[in-house]
Amino acid sequence: MTGLDLIFAVVGLITAAAAIKTVTSTNLVHAALFLAVTLAGIAGVFLVLSADFLALVQLVVYVGAVAVLFLFGLMLTRAPIGREALDSDHRGLALGVSGALFVLLSGLIIAAFGDVRVDTVGGPRTADIGLALFRDWVLPFEVLSMLLLAALVGAIVLSRREDGESGEVEDVTRILLADDPDLDGVDDADASADGAAGEVRA
Amino acid sequence: MSLVGPLLLATLLFSVGVYGLIARRNAVLVLISVELMLNAVNINLVAFQNLLFPTDVSASGHMFALFIIGVAAAEVGVGLAIVFNLFRNRASVDVDRVDAMRW
Numbered sequence: 579m580t581g582l583d584l585i586f587a588v589v590g591l592i593t594a595a596a597a598i599k600t601v602t603s604t605n606l607v608h609a610a611l612f613l614a615v616t617l618a619g620i621a622g623v624f625l626v627l628s629a630d631f632l633a634l635v636q637l638v639v640y641v642g643a644v645a646v647l648f649l650f651g652l653m654l655t656r657a658p659i660g661r662e663a664l665d666s667d668h669r670g671l672a673l674g675v676s677g678a679l680f681v682l683l684s685g686l687i688i689a690a691f692g693d694v695r696v697d698t699v700g701g702p703r704t705a706d707i708g709l710a711l712f713r714d715w716v717l718p719f720e721v722l723s724m725l726l727l728a729a730l731v732g733a734i735v736l737s738r739r740e741d742g743e744s745g746e747v748e749d750v751t752r753i754l755l756a757d758d759p760d761l762d763g764v765d766d767a768d769a770s771a772d773g774a775a776g777e778v779r780a
Numbered sequence: 781m782s783l784v785g786p787l788l789l790a791t792l793l794f795s796v797g798v799y800g801l802i803a804r805r806n807a808v809l810v811l812i813s814v815e816l817m818l819n820a821v822n823i824n825l826v827a828f829q830n831l832l833f834p835t836d837v838s839a840s841g842h843m844f845a846l847f848i849i850g851v852a853a854a855e856v857g858v859g860l861a862i863v864f865n866l867f868r869n870r871a872s873v874d875v876d877r878v879d880a881m882r883w
Contacts, residue, residue: 580781582781583781583782583785586781586785586786587785590785590786590789593789593793594789594792594793594796597792597796597797597816598796600796600800600812600813600816601796601797601799601800601803601804601809601812601813601816606806606808606809609809609812610812613812613815616793616816616819617815617819620793620819620822620823623786623789623823623826624823624826627786627826627827627830627831628830629826629829629830629842629845631842632822632826632842632845632846635846635849636822636849639849639853640815640819640849643853644815644852644853644856647856647857647860648808648811648856648860650860651808651811651860651863651864652808654864654867655807655808655863655864655867655873664804664805664806664809665803665804665805666802666803666804666805666875666876667876668802668803669803671802672798672799672800672801672802672803673799673803675798675799675802676795676796676798676799676802677795679794679795679798680791680792680795683791683794683795684788684791687784687787687788687791688784688788691783691784691787692784694782694783694784694831694832695781695782695783696781696783696831696832698834699781699830699831699834700830700834700835701826701829701830701834701839701842702829702834702836702837702839702842706837706839707839707842707843710839710842710843711839711843711846714838714843715838715843718843718847722847722850722851725851725854726850726853726854728854729853729854729855729857729858730857732857732858732861733857733858733860733861734861736858736861736862736864736865737861737864737865
């Protein structure tokens with residue numbers, strides 16, 4: 579048990595606990611925040627494995643962008659909170675499937691790699707990663723950029739509201755903006771001020 | 781450093797993701813579970829690269845991890861757009877009630 583193993587055990591335990599809380603939390607926002615902790619813990623695991631470039635990419639892309647995106651998603655969909663509202667009836671089945679999967683996979687891993695130990699943890703430097711990315715992997719890199727562009731356009735097309743598609747939502751928007759002339763809750767003071775302004779303008 | 785530690789952590793994260801995928805009924809939480817599973821695979825790739833093949837000049841493990849991160853970002857974008865459409869049409873993101881195309 580070396581010092582690196584010890585650090586990895588601490589980071590890994592934090593990550594695992596946060597991951598379990600992510601899927602068992604009964605509060606949506608807590609689940610998203612635990613996901614952010616899990617992703618940051620995975621960045622720490624990358625650091626322990628001396629993959630510093632990937633750790634920074636993980637922090638920027640996941641903790642910085644994806645976790646915030648999930649928080650936006652949870653707040654915009656206004657879902658109910660509570661175990662019955664968040665979990666389906668298949669909780670026992672899910673526990674059985676994931677438990678069996680964990681036992682099977684960990685048994686296989688221990689049987690296959692149980693005695694593998696390395697003395698020094700090394701890896702490609704960031705300069706080597708950049709060289710490899712633009713020399714050996716340049717075609718997948720360009721394909722990935724096209725995929726991101728397609729996802730961007732697809733997300734915009736999916737969430738665009740077409741004319742007359744949902745009048746309800748437009749009504750709600752108009753009431754929120756308070757420019758509906760039939761609106762009941764208009765203040766008299768506001769109305770008189772509007773009238774005064776109109777007279778001045780006239 | 782032992783190779784089994786990172787692999788077992790990745791297995792645990794993957795199993796937790798499978799649990800969340802089946803047990804959750806909120807569509808956004810299902811997407812979160814998918815993210816957990818993708819990250820578990822990334823830990824595997826980096827562990828194999830840096831512990832078993834640290835001198836590989838083409839850095840295949842790191843490259844695959846980077847591409848998986850990019851694909852996951854695209855997946856979250858499109859997935860959340862679909863969830864917003866679902867919420868706009870049904871006023872609910874309960875995946876158990878979206879069964880119109882179920883056999």
